[in-house]
Amino acid sequence: MSPPSRRRVIVVIVAASAWWISLGLMAALTSNPTVLNVTQVLEARLVIEARGLDAGDQVQVVRVFASDRLAPLPETLTVSNLAEVIDTLESNGSCLVPLSPGGDGNWVVPGCHFLDKGKTRSIPMIYPANDTTRTRLKQILKRGKRQILDRPVDPDRHFVQVTAR
16 A cells, blocks of 8 residues: 555544544433423322332322322322332432322322223332423423313303302
8 A cells, every 4th residue: 555545544543533533432422311291290299209118009298299288298198109210210310200199098009001002001110300300390290280271261160159138
């Protein structure tokens, strides 16, 4: 090979190596964001930020984001299917946990329902609590609330008028 063609080969190899290294660094340093399931969040009766406890099926309530109850919640809740999401809970400081009543006084982390799978039960999901997921959760709840409030209401069906004599 002549010196100019050797130089071209070296330049191409260096450029290709730099390209592959930069792609590898981007893949390693750019993480996929956590995506909250909107349906799961809006159908939940209680959405909390929680930490795991040493007691097998209990979580410590850190913060309540949405609740269908007026009474304050206890500091700890029993979650029947906590074992199915315990890895996510233990690998993060705290998690966003959508909950539904379990029927026995306990709570259950609902799974996501997939349209193509029919009535098959899906895997329950919780989400790492960080600034991004908290902000997204607040957006989902605000939008859901706005959709409920913006629905037209038929006064004849929802309100009773009382007149005093």
